[in-house]
Amino acid sequence: MGRNTRKRRTPLATKAIAASAALALGGGGLIWANFYASAHESDNQSWGGNQTKAATAQVATLSCPDVGQKLTNVPAQARTEVAGELANLDRQITDAYQRLATTRDAQARDASFVQNSILQPLQDRRKVILDRIKLEITRVGGTAPASLDTLATCTAQNANQTTAGGQQQNGGQQQGGQQQNGGQQQGQNGQQGQNGQQGNIGGQAGNGPVAADFVDITKVQANVKAKPRAGRNASTGTFTTRCGVNANKNHNTDNVIVAPGVANGAHHLHDYVGNQKVNAFSSNQTFLQAATSCQNQNDLSSYYWPVVRVQDGTQDFDQNADGGGKEGNVGRILTPVQAQIKYVGSPRSKVAAMPQFLRIITGDAKTTTNGLANANAHWSCTGFENKVQLTTQYPICPQGSKVVRSFAFQSCWDGQNVDSANHRTHVAFADANGNCQNGFKAIPQLTMRLVYDIKPPTVQNGQVKNAYAVDGFPEQLHKAATDHDDFISVTKNGLANKIANCVNRGQNCS
Structure with missing residues (x-):
């Protein structure tokens, strides 16, 4: 399919009513947490600052x-x-x-x-x-x-109609990719623009985030559930692959899984580690011929995720580019200080090796308008990961603690297809007990943990300062729940079997 061309547009950052924020870097320690369900969210999060109120019913975004x-x-x-x-x-x-x-x-x-x-x-x-x-x-x-x-x-949504926009109430818990117990989402925004106009959604480009998108993690009740108990046939090993943090700044705004052959198909910027030849026009043959950033040179898999930016009034290299400043993704790009990639086993059974070229997307980049059915965001802070995992808000971490975003991929495979039409139905999450359903078989579960050095945001008079946010589609308003991660399994010299065997034997390998 040929390259899609797009008309040149004026950057959102210069045309929308912008609100400046500042962000720098901080410190902290590290721990590791594994996840078996799709996401973890508090039943009753307490917000420790002022929330922005919707001043009018002005349109915040479009829902299609x-x-x-x-x-x-x-x-x-x-x-x-x-x-x-x-x-x-x-x-x-x-x-x-x-x-x-x-x-x-x-x-x-x-x-x-x-x-x-x-x-x-x-x-x-x-x-x-x-x-x-x-x-x-x-x-x-x-x-x-x-x-x-x-x-x-499509419909217009005002601030209070956008999902994943603030506190999650009434026990909204994410398990296995499904929203449980009717979690209600409340999103607030609508502050005055600097020149008195209504409609600024907040943030440096006017499309988020807002004060309600942040929560003081020290004021959130513990919500991390115990992992399923390992059964007699459990696969208890781990396999760690070290692929770096994208220090070489391998970026693009493509998504070869969802939009093959389409330049800027993601409309936001990705970090890439592992396979170094991934773009919209890559093929399976391209993957096999590419170099890898992984220490294990047999791991040619592609691990990619949206970048995190700090909105401190500055711009990065893509300020005038599609997927960047032209589409409301503005601010300084942060490189993780640590990226841990680990495969873990099943608490109920042995695992089968991942098939070559298996593609998995976890999470949903469009939860602001889609709702939370496929949300799989995990946001936390070092020192809190075993206590609190957030889906719909970014954490404000205490002094000395770092921001952590984690991903736990689907760990059940239909045994036949390496992809599906909607990129979801060929894989699934295990149930609450760790069992694969509907004839699916367990595969090693890919887990990822990205650590960022971020100065804690503050909320004053209903406005957030020192904001940070994940890149996304501009109409998704940079909500925390839109976080997602992508993976293409590409290995050589029997590595896929070695990973499965290590996990099945209960060993810790790398």
């Missing part, structure tokens, strides 16, 4: 149905073309959000502006793409979902 998640049965012959069209839908939303963020004056003067000038044109453009997706699927003998036509309509 995630078409890709509905496409669970796309024939293999059509997947590349469909992926390209899904990337076109993402680009349309990005462009529409840009228009939303740069027309606040017009919106204040005309109550119908958002509907008539943004939402209706967006719906018309989405219909064209959805028709093309149906055509690509039926052309190769597949059947498109009957509900596809209903996914064209």
